[in-house]
Amino acid sequence: MTTTTQDRAAAPWWAGALAGFLAAASGVAVGTGVAALLQGVPSPIESVGNRAVDYAPPFLKEFAVKQFGTADKPVLIGGVVATLALVAIVAGIVGRRRPRLAIIVVALLGALAIVAAAIDRTTTASRALTLVPSVVTLLVSLGALLLVLANLRGRAAAAAAHPLGLGRRGFLKAALGVTALAIVGGTVGRLFGDAAAAASRSGIRLPRAATAAPEVPAGAQVDVTGVSEFVTPNRDFYRVDTALRIPDVPAEGWSLRIHGMVDREVNLSFRDLMGMALEEHRVTLTCVSNEVGGPYVGNALWLGVRTATLLEMAGVQAGADAIKSTSADRWTAGTPLEAVTDDRNSMVAIGMNGQPLPLAHGFPARLVVPGLYGFVSATKWLTEIEVTRFADFKGYWTTRDYTALAPIKFSSRIDVPKSFQAFAKDAVRMGGIAWAQTVGIEKVELSIDKGEWVEAELGTEDTVETWRQWSYQWDDATTGVHQVAIRATTKDGETQTSDRAPIRPNGTTGWHSVQFRVE
Ligand SMILES: Nc1nc2c(c(=O)[nH]1)N[C@H]1C(S)=C(S)[C@@H](COP(=O)(O)O)O[C@H]1N2
Numbered sequence: 001m002t003t004t005t006q007d008r009a010a011a012p013w014w015a016g017a018l019a020g021f022l023a024a025a026s027g028v029a030v031g032t033g034v035a036a037l038l039q040g041v042p043s044p045i046e047s048v049g050n051r052a053v054d055y056a057p058p059f060l061k062e063f064a065v066k067q068f069g070t071a072d073k074p075v076l077i078g079g080v081v082a083t084l085a086l087v088a089i090v091a092g093i094v095g096r097r098r099p100r101l102a103i104i105v106v107a108l109l110g111a112l113a114i115v116a117a118a119i120d121r122t123t124t125a126s127r128a129l130t131l132v133p134s135v136v137t138l139l140v141s142l143g144a145l146l147l148v149l150a151n152l153r154g155r156a157a158a159a160a161a162h163p164l165g166l167g168r169r170g171f172l173k174a175a176l177g178v179t180a181l182a183i184v185g186g187t188v189g190r191l192f193g194d195a196a197a198a199a200s201r202s203g204i205r206l207p208r209a210a211t212a213a214p215e216v217p218a219g220a221q222v223d224v225t226g227v228s229e230f231v232t233p234n235r236d237f238y239r240v241d242t243a244l245r246i247p248d249v250p251a252e253g254w255s256l257r258i259h260g261m262v263d264r265e266v267n268l269s270f271r272d273l274m275g276m277a278l279e280e281h282r283v284t285l286t287c288v289s290n291e292v293g294g295p296y297v298g299n300a301l302w303l304g305v306r307t308a309t310l311l312e313m314a315g316v317q318a319g320a321d322a323i324k325s326t327s328a329d330r331w332t333a334g335t336p337l338e339a340v341t342d343d344r345n346s347m348v349a350i351g352m353n354g355q356p357l358p359l360a361h362g363f364p365a366r367l368v369v370p371g372l373y374g375f376v377s378a379t380k381w382l383t384e385i386e387v388t389r390f391a392d393f394k395g396y397w398t399t400r401d402y403t404a405l406a407p408i409k410f411s412s413r414i415d416v417p418k419s420f421q422a423f424a425k426d427a428v429r430m431g432g433i434a435w436a437q438t439v440g441i442e443k444v445e446l447s448i449d450k451g452e453w454v455e456a457e458l459g460t461e462d463t464v465e466t467w468r469q470w471s472y473q474w475d476d477a478t479t480g481v482h483q484v485a486i487r488a489t490t491k492d493g494e495t496q497t498s499d500r501a502p503i504r505p506n507g508t509t510g511w512h513s514v515q516f517r518v519e
């Protein structure tokens with residue numbers, strides 16, 4: 001008996017769809033499981049996602065950050081998975097009649113994963129090892145596809161044409177087997193992800209700082225419910241980076257290499273850093289992607305070694321004007337040499353609010369530079385500092401339409417009221433924060449319903465490298481809907497402009513305003 005078109009047509013479309021889906025799912029699951037067992041190797045889905053992160057046009061990224069915030073990562077991964085599933089399902093449906101075409105499509109998907117892995121900057125393993133999960137994915141998907149396609153063609157035809165033909169019951173068994181494989185692969189991936197860095201972190205006891213930060217001064221935290229905590233707890237600290245999976249960097253094998261235009265290359269282990277003169281400073285970090293009034297600003301107590309001290313060990317040569325810092329996931333930032341050697345508190349930090357850096361915030365070490373946006377200074381999972389010249393390189397975001405130099409634009413935010421918050425008439429108490437790192441805040445003013453600017457009361461200043469809180473009691477409040485706008489003035493005498501600047505190329509400007517109700 002020969003296979004006829006009728007035999008093939010006997011398989012319903014949903015069986016084809018299931019076949020395609022299971023083939024891709026099993027390949028991805030096993031590949032993910034394999035990746036999880038290999039230290040520092042991204043899974044195939046992550047590699048494809050990482051390519052998407054690097055190649056996405058800047059406007060799309062701005063949209064993603066705006067729409068999804070820190071959830072942009074699960075959204076991207078979801079998008080990759082959904083696209084893959086859709087293509088595989090269509091391939092399966094087509095494959096009922098044209099198995100060869102289905103095989104080609106699935107092979108192409110596998111090849112795409114291999115290419116993505118071949119150029120994935122985020123791997124911390126060797127290139128050969130990095131290719132293993134995607135090659136496994138390709139082989140398993142193809143094998144699974146052949147298996148399920150054979151079953152779709154009916155017992156007799158399949159038995160004649162394919163030794164793997166198992167009939168209807170066999171098909172179900174195969175489907176179940178592949179699903180089990182997918183679950184096992186996925187679970188293994190979950191269990192082993194990040195294990196090394198997390199274990200390493202929990203074994204660390206940070207030494208005391210040789211130069212400790214003074215206590216937060218009384219009155220730095222204003223007494224208005226709903227205003228941000230003066231020191232942002234680690235769990236609330238904003239997170240912005242390109243890492244789909246947090247780089248898994250145990251402190252034990254880690255080292256920081258300082259090289260480039262230096263007299264001697266320096267290599268430091270985590271132990272070396274812990275043994276140096278550690279300093280503690282509160283510094284307010286800000287992301288260039290922070291919209292006026294947005295959440296991407298946070299204030300923490302950092303423990304680390306002065307960047308200048310490390311650079312002195314290496315001996316900076318004449319002619320250098322920049323450092324290029326690189327992370328374990330090969331992200332880069334370019335920072336003016338001056339900003340990391342002048343008297344501001346630039347550090348290679350190993351502690352955040354009394355703990356080793358959280359994994360998401362750069363464990364085991366990161367750069368902190370007061371006064372500069374994160375994309376030109378705050379390299380997390382730091383592994384390398386190259387002393388160089390701006391003329392000779394560009395940082396990650398500077399190759400993507402952002403500027404090379406990016407001091408933080410001073411700004412202010414209304415935390416209370418939240419949008420359309422209702423106050424009782426005799427208790428209209430507002431508050432928030434303002435920041436002008438390295439300069440300091442002189443004055444914060446409010447304008448209610450576009451009226452005269454009135455001065456808010458300032459919280460006590462901690463340092464010029466941290467944000468400053470403000471509060472305001474509106475005594476003659478009237479019932480109804482109102483609007484409040486805010487502007488800050490720095491100690492240099494500059495006042496915030498109402499002109500709105502976009503995020504790209506070097507940060508937003510404009511006044512934050514909020515509507516609220518008085519009852
Ligand atoms: N390795 C790495 N470091 C990075 C980034 C990144 O994408 N990768 N993003 C930078 C940006 S844009 C900012 S604003 C800060 C944010 O630091 P946080 O996540 O600890 O708040 O990290 C910086 N360091």
Ligand SMILES: [Mo]
Binds near residue numbers: 287289374
């Ligand atoms: Mo950022």
